[in-house]
Amino acid sequence: MPVTLLVMLSGVLTVGPSDGSLEECGDGLGSWGVGAVSLRPRSVQRIPVRTVRTARAACPKGTPAMLIRDRLDVLFEDDEFVGLYPSDGKPGLSPGRPALVSVLQFAENLSDRAAADAVRTRIDWKYALGLELEDPGFDHSVLCEFRARLAGRDGAADWLLQLMLDRLVEAGLLKSGGRQRTDATHVLAAVRTLSRLELVGETLRAALEELAEADPAWLTPLIEPEWAKRYGRRVEIGRLPGGKTAVTARAEEFGRDGQKVLTAAWAAHTPPRLRLLPQMEILRQVWAHHYYWDVDGLLRWRDGHALPPASLRFDSPDDTDAHYCVKRDTAWSGYRTYLTETCDEERPEVVVHVATTISTVQDIELTDTIHDQLAERQLLPAEHVVDSGYISPARIERAQRVHGITLLGPVVADHSSQAKAGAGFGKAAFAIDWDNERAVCPRGATSVSWTELRMKGNTYLQARFAEADCRPCPDRTKCTSSASRPRSIAVLPRPLHQIQTRNRLAQQTEQWQRSYAIRAGIEATLSQTVRAHGLRRSRYRGLARTHVQHVLTAMACNVARIADWIDTAPRPRRRATHFRTLCSDTA
Incomplete structure (x- = not known):
């Protein structure tokens, strides 16, 4: 985000001497909204020579923190944080430091105290931060105060992710277009489970x-x-x-x-x-x-x-944003997080969008939001691969019409009894005459009424047949199970019906299955964020603070993946066990 825009959001910026000195915030730490500290930008473009020599000697192959610094240079500049700090008050710590430390902290799943200790004691972190070997670091409460600033300003956490994505675009590791995929996982609230x-x-x-x-x-x-x-x-x-x-x-x-x-x-x-x-x-x-x-x-x-719906009830007085939800065999009280990542072979797989919602939000409600926010960041995909929970004919049509995105995923199959049984006349057996607003059954009978109705938030067109045609029909049992009422079918409006029909046919082909198989890769991303970065359980209470955790976790995942992408040294193959070798020899 341009500095001028940030200044418009926050007021006038007070700039002091860029001497690189470290000044604690005193009693201003942790008091977001009081205006206790102001921003004095400093430059960390160059890494001290002694720090470089020592880091190269201690870590000749580099570490993720060092590789990121080498490839992306300075990840967060102080000038970019103008909107998070007031224009007056005691000078505070350079905000670029806690921003980068927060990302490295989540990359290694460290506590605040452990992360602050790493700044003081780990040479690779000093290298990434551009610090002298003698730099004493800062108190661990600085990290808490920084997260509070991100949570206290709407959209600040997403803006921090955008800064990282901008660096990746500049480095040629990310671009718009290509393919992306999305999925969600549940997050447990940081509260006790109560009856x-x-x-x-x-x-x-x-x-x-x-x-x-x-x-x-x-x-x-x-x-x-x-x-x-x-x-x-x-x-x-x-x-x-x-x-x-x-x-x-x-x-x-x-x-x-x-x-x-x-x-x-x-x-x-x-x-x-x-x-x-x-x-x-x-x-x-x-x-x-x-x-x-x-x-x-x-x-x-x-x-x-x-009781009222779970989306309205509280599960704990300590966190009113946490709600109870059940999805298939999983029951939890907390949130959902949605991760969208790139999946192009020629570039690293990078998380480009994070959304955190209450647990009762359905997946399909996020599809349009994800597309709109990716458009604002100029990171729209050409093809977006999702599972059936995110897709509908209306979502497919909007994605193509508004953003030019091909939304790829399985459209829900026809749930009529005939379609489930695989016998009889399902909806697909009826011909639709759109111009004359009527349907024609397999026996040639024409519907006698054509009405519009709303079901489950969607508009449908219902065609009803005459009782005089249905009652004597020899195929009545194949068409309807009702003994007294004639057959009727409900179809989506013409453009959506055609999308639905086309996709249901396409997703049965082997070519479509091969193209859709890439969606399974998002499961690895969810597993990585849960197992390596502690995503499953929220560290904090409240939706805003939990979202900050999820954004930092996604950025930490990006750091690990980019470091792996940069480190092109061949990895040794895992040695086979003696038993497996014996089985191979005897095969």
């Missing part, structure tokens, strides 16, 4: 804790003698003797206590600021989700089947 009973208890405990800190004098008259034992420590409830009846009784006990606090908080004489406390709002919503008032005016515990 519904533990959730309401923990929610009330968190609200009481916040009230005790905000206004203890107001809360004291409300406290009952049993509350110290009930909410004085973390609520942990195992199996209750008495089964479902005991659970309901305990839940309604929590409900009455919470309602007492809510009623007092919304009383006329209560200071309004108490109602605005975050945990008080969470308490109000959780009580609305899990309780109801019966006809006698009593607060009752909701049955599990009467």
